[in-house]
Amino acid sequence: MVRLSRVLLKEAGLAIDKTLSEILVCPLQTTLEVRVCEKTKSLVSDTIGVSFPIKDGIPCLVPKDGIILDEDGDASKAS
Amino acid sequence: MRRINSLYGRIGLLKRKPEKTTFLASLSFSTDGGYGGGGESQQNSSRVKIFDRDLKRVHRDRAAWLSRNKNDTFVDAVAENLLDRLEDCKKNFPSALCLGGSLGAVQRLLRGRGGIEKLIMMDTSHDMIKSCRDAQEDSVDNSIETSYLVGDEEFLPIKENSVDLIISSLGLHWTNDLPGSMIQCKLALKPDGLFLAAILGGETLKELRIACTLAHMEREGGISPRLSPLAQVRDAGNLLTRAGFSLPGVDVDEYVVKYKSALDLIEHLRAMGETNGLLQRNKILNRETALATAAIYDSMFATEDGTIPATFQVIYMTGWREHSSHPQAKRRGSATVSFTDIQKQFGGQS
Numbered sequence: 001m002v003r004l005s006r007v008l009l010k011e012a013g014l015a016i017d018k019t020l021s022e023i024l025v026c027p028l029q030t031t032l033e034v035r036v037c038e039k040t041k042s043l044v045s046d047t048i049g050v051s052f053p054i055k056d057g058i059p060c061l062v063p064k065d066g067i068i069l070d071e072d073g074d075a076s077k078a079s
Numbered sequence: 080m081r082r083i084n085s086l087y088g089r090i091g092l093l094k095r096k097p098e099k100t101t102f103l104a105s106l107s108f109s110t111d112g113g114y115g116g117g118g119e120s121q122q123n124s125s126r127v128k129i130f131d132r133d134l135k136r137v138h139r140d141r142a143a144w145l146s147r148n149k150n151d152t153f154v155d156a157v158a159e160n161l162l163d164r165l166e167d168c169k170k171n172f173p174s175a176l177c178l179g180g181s182l183g184a185v186q187r188l189l190r191g192r193g194g195i196e197k198l199i200m201m202d203t204s205h206d207m208i209k210s211c212r213d214a215q216e217d218s219v220d221n222s223i224e225t226s227y228l229v230g231d232e233e234f235l236p237i238k239e240n241s242v243d244l245i246i247s248s249l250g251l252h253w254t255n256d257l258p259g260s261m262i263q264c265k266l267a268l269k270p271d272g273l274f275l276a277a278i279l280g281g282e283t284l285k286e287l288r289i290a291c292t293l294a295h296m297e298r299e300g301g302i303s304p305r306l307s308p309l310a311q312v313r314d315a316g317n318l319l320t321r322a323g324f325s326l327p328g329v330d331v332d333e334y335v336v337k338y339k340s341a342l343d344l345i346e347h348l349r350a351m352g353e354t355n356g357l358l359q360r361n362k363i364l365n366r367e368t369a370l371a372t373a374a375i376y377d378s379m380f381a382t383e384d385g386t387i388p389a390t391f392q393v394i395y396m397t398g399w400r401e402h403s404s405h406p407q408a409k410r411r412g413s414a415t416v417s418f419t420d421i422q423k424q425f426g427g428q429s
Contacts, residue, residue, distance in 0.1 A: 019174070019197050020226045023241040027234035030266070034236075058208055060229040061236040064133065 016043075016059055026050070027061045034061075044069070128255050128358050129308065132203070132231065135253050135356040139179075139204035142352030147210055151184070153336050154351060157393050158184035158248050160332065161277050164397060165193035165244075172244035172273065178232055178264075179203060180250025180277075181351070182211050191222065193244060201228045202250075204352075232260045237267040245274050249393070252278040252309055253356060261322035271402035274324060275395075279353075280331060281311045282392035287344065290376035298368045303361035315394045324398025325405050332393050337386040341373035344389050 016024075016036060026032040026045035034043040034052070042051040043059055050066040052059060158181055165172070171194030177185050179202045186200065202208050208227045215225055230236050232247070232254050245264050254260045264274055288306050295302045310318070312331050319327035338344045348354050381387050399405065 017224075017226050019199065019224065020228060023199070023238045024228070024236055025238045027230060027236035030235070030237075030239065030263070055205060055229075056209065058205065058212075058227045058229055060205060061234075062136075062203055062229060062231045063234050064231075065229070 016054060016057070020059065024059065024061065027052075027063055028066075042067075130253050130255055130356050131358045131360075132233070132253070132255070132356075135352070136203045138349075138354055138356060139202065139352040140206040142350055143204060143206040143210045145350040146183070148214075149350070150187075151181075151347075151351065153334055153347075153391060154181040154184045154249065155188065156334060157181065157277050157332075158188050160393075161185070161246065161248050161275055161395060162188055162192055164275055164395075168193070168273065170243075170271070170273070173197060174242045175199070175244040175246060176201060176237060176242045176267065178245065178247035178250050179253075181248045182207065183214055185246055185248050186211060186215060186225070187218075189223070195223055195244070198223045198225045199228060199242070200225060201230045201232075203229065203231050205229050207352075232263075235260070235263040235267055237263075239266045240269050242267055243269055243272045245272070245276075247276040247278075249277055249279065249351070249353075251276055252307065257310065258318055258321050261318060261324075265322050265324060265398075265400055268400040270400050271404065272400045274398045274400070277393050277395050278315075279309050280315075280392035280394040281309045282333065282390055283309055285390055286376060286380045286387070287341075287372075287389065290341070290372045290379065293375050294368050294371035298365065298371050304357050304359065305355055305361075305364075307355070307357060310394065312394055315396050319396055319398045322398070323401070325401040326397075326399050328397040330395050332395065334391045334393065335388045336391060337382070337388050339386060341376040341387060344376075344387070 021036065024034055024043065026034050026048065028045070028048060028050070032045055032047050034045045036042075036054075037044045037051065040051065042053050043061070044051045045066075049069045051069055052061050052066050054060070162185065173194065174197040175193065175195045176199045182200055182202055186198070189195065189198075200208060200211055202211075208229055212225075212227050215221075228236070232251060233256060245268060247264075251257060251260060261274070261276075268274060284306060291305045292302050295305075312329065315329040316327060319329065336344075336347070338347065345354075376387055
C-alpha cells in the first residue's frame, strides 16, 4: 500500500528526481539539454525536436523510444 | 523433447516482437537508416553493426522476469569482485552511475562501499529497471538515493563531468561500438572519476562454441554464428588507453559453472539475458541440431559426477579520468641521470 501511494505521488508530481534532472542530456547530442514537459509526460530535446517518454517515473532515453515532434505540435508545446 | 519445443516456441514469439517495433520505427525515432551518418558529427566513424540491440533489449526484458527474486551466484561473484575494487580506493564517490548488465546484483551487493550517496541505475530494458526499483523498495536499506533511467550505453544521456564513478557489470560486451561507449563513459566522468567494468572475454563458453560448431557441421553441413565475438584480454588494455583513461588496469578471472545438462546452461543464459544477439544470426535452430549440440557437449566435456562445466572468462577493466594528481610520464629526453650510473650505484654485480 505504501509502495502504491509512493508510485502515485511520483506520477502526480511527475518531476523526475533532482539528481536526474541535473545530469540528463539528449542522448543524440550530449551537448543539448532536455527539459521536462509536464503536459505530455516526456522529456523534450528542443533543438532536434525529439521527445522521450517518461514511463512510470522512469525516463526512457533510448534513441529508439524518442518521437520526432511535428512542427506545429512543437510550437504548441513550447508556448 | 517437449521442453525444447516449448523453449523454441518462446523464441519464436520473441522474434515477432522486434518486427512490430520496426514497423513503428518508421513513425517514431529510429537509429537505423543513417541517423548521424549524414551531417551529424559522431565520435565513431566505423558504423559496423554486429549486435541487434533491439533484440538484446527484448532479451533483457525476458531476463528481468526470469531472474526475478533469484540470486545468481555467478553474476553475484562478478559483481562482488568488481565492487571489491572500490574498497581499494581511498577516494569516495558521492555520485555513481551503474550501467546495464547485472544491475540488481550490483545494487544489492554495494553495501555502502565507495561512499556512494547518489546512485543512478541505467539499462536498456524498462522491465529490468522496474524490477530493480521494486527490489530496492522492498529492501530495508534505503540509505542511497537511487534514480532510475532507461538508456542505451551507445548513446549515453549523461552530461559531461557529472558523475564520480561508472560501474558496468557484464553489459558492455553487447555494445556494437565498445571504444565509443567507453569514450562516452569517460566524458561523463568528473576528473579523477573511476570507470569500473566487467565484460565477458573470448574464452567464455568455449565448450558451447565447440559443441555448437561440431553439431552444426554434422547435422547441417555448415556453421552459422551462434556465439558472439568477444573481446580478448590483450584488447582490453588497448580499449582503455584508446578511450583515454589514465592508470588503466586489466585483470582476468575465469569462472567454471557446473550445470546438470546443456539445457540448464541455456536456461541460465536466458535468465542473464546473454543469449544470441547477433544481427546476422540464423533465426532458426533445428531441434535435431540443438539436441545434437547438447549430446556433443555432454560427451566431450561432462565430468565424472555427471555435470557439465561451462567456462566464463571475465575481463575486469579499471580506468580513471585524467587528473593533475595522477602520475605522469616525463618528457622524452628529460632525464639527467644515466641508467649506467644508477646500475653502478645500486646493483654492482650484474
